[in-house]
Amino acid sequence: MTGRRWGLLALGLALLGWIIGGEWVSIHAHVPENHFIDALPGLSFLLAGLVALDRRPSSRIGRLMIAYVVVSYLGNWGNLQVPAAPAIGSSIGQQLGGAILAHMALSYPTGRLRTRFERAVIGAIYGVAGLTSLVILLAFDPRAAGCAQCAWEPAPFPSKTAVLTANLVAQRAGFILVPLFLAAAWLRWRRATPAERRELAPLWAVVGVVGLVDLLGAFSSPYPDAQSFAYLIWELQNVLYVSVPIVFLWGLLSTRLARSAVGDLVIELDKPLPPGALRACLARALGDPSLEVLYARHGLDGWVDAGGQPRSAPESVSAQQARTVTTVERDGRPLAALIHDPALDPGLVQAAAAAAGMSIANERLQAEVRAQLEEVRASRQRIVEAGDAERRRVERNIHDGAQQRMATLALSLAMLRDSASRDPAMAASLDQVAAELRHAIAELRELARGIHPAILTEEGLPAAVEALADRSALPVRVLADFDERLPGPIEAIAYFVVAEALANVTKYACASGARVELSRCNGTLRVQVADDGIGGADATRGSGLRGLEDRVSAVRGSFRVENPPGGGTLVLAEIPL
């Protein structure tokens, strides 16, 4: 046993003596009450106070319980026939007990008052009790109050009026202080987080019990030879008071009960969890619905959530939102961070984190993979977008450079041809050169269009697809339910889906026509190319469709090729906008 526990044992024995001694004094003074029942609340407070001091040394509730034991049995010791004892007993002993109880209730579970209002209310309660005690101590004259057997010195300033006035003032002050106390308790509840509210629940039970006891006070009497009903009420009051420290103690030690929830967590985590379910399990076990779990990315100094989305560092989150961070480590490296309600017991959070260690490690790996997948997807999208921008630049360069020069050359040739009209051989040669140049210009134009069609940049998707349809060897019907511009990369991908699909229809489908539908629905661009040909197209074969599928999926779209039962081929791409 540690020195501290020996100390507690000694304190316990001393206070046991204090209680029993008080009752012994009462018995000898022939106080006609049930001494066993009178001792019960004190014994209950003493036991609970000692356990609280032992198990929750950081909480001041244990000390307050002990103080209550000391103060509330002063009254019994007041029956000792020595100077000043009755005065002290009937002043401090009767006045301060209630103030200590109120202090205990409002400062529960730490024993520390938090707000200025709480301190003011409790201060006022102590003040009124202290002043009343002082007046009684100085002015109480038991003989004047009718105590014929009291054979000791009267108070320094005996005054029956002063005592009566002090008692009256204390009673009136109660009418103000009780509502203020209830208001402070109510404010406490309003500000409390869910975890704190669970902790505060015992407080309400205690406030209820004390309230009931006080209400019953008007009807009670400790003397069995008075009315038997009043004596019964007094017995009931004492039994109720026995429950007060038990409820407090139960609340203080309830994290031990919460540990059984961590036990349930172990069982729950034994089976495989869907992604992100670990957070819900931990939140349930710890009773904190707002709990967040972030995972550390090894080697990157970054944090992600279970979905792999990057998140800011837990310390900054906790600083902004007044939350507490518990870091879970393995082999000296951070694995995860639990961001939770500051009211949660740190030991309980550590226990839950330890119980969920394997699951946390697993989910961290999954989150890491998701984060990497997300990065690959983003880089793929950037590559496709950069490719489109490059195609646009190449087309522009062809237009500004080679196409311009060839057009100028064509004009020069035309002039040369005009001046050579008198030389038929030369004219024929120049005509041949001009025809070659026209072919070259047409081929270059087609090449530039294939790289990136200017009409797509100029006029947008529906117009570019219309132009594509106009140039197609087959009749193509275009239906578009929108006219506005879409983001450049999306327009380019959709355009090339239609271009490739129509090229395939012309080459392989033996179709008599095709139909292109462009529609926007719920933030998605839907591109559909259908023909009435022989079908049989397969996206897994042929580099053209495969390349399209890659480009569409790079922007998180879906692409598929279907061969409907009625014949023909359907190419369908859905691209999120």
Added chain:
Amino acid sequence: MLIVDDHPGFRAQARALLAAAGYEVVGEAADGKSAVGVARDLSPDVVLLDIQLPDISGFDVAYLVGGRPDPPAIVLISSRDASDYGRRIERSGARGFIAKAELSARTLAAVLGRTGP
């Protein structure tokens, strides 16, 4: 006639070709904004207007020049094909379009709806 194109080589050839065909070329401009100023100052009958200009587009120039009282006939030119611009050529208010390599007195007269200068 006013020739608007950002390539000096093309402007020179076009000027020579059209002058030989009897057109009087009164001015040249290398970008859209100066084209609008020159068109206002010289009041040409015809503006040969490249669509792809370094500052504003030929469509914008056509809109600005065409909005003036007694506007000139605007003929759009480009080294691209008319189909590369969709309906924008129709909507521009220009008299017509000629691919640059096809530019000649004959194609110009066809667009302007007359037999010669």
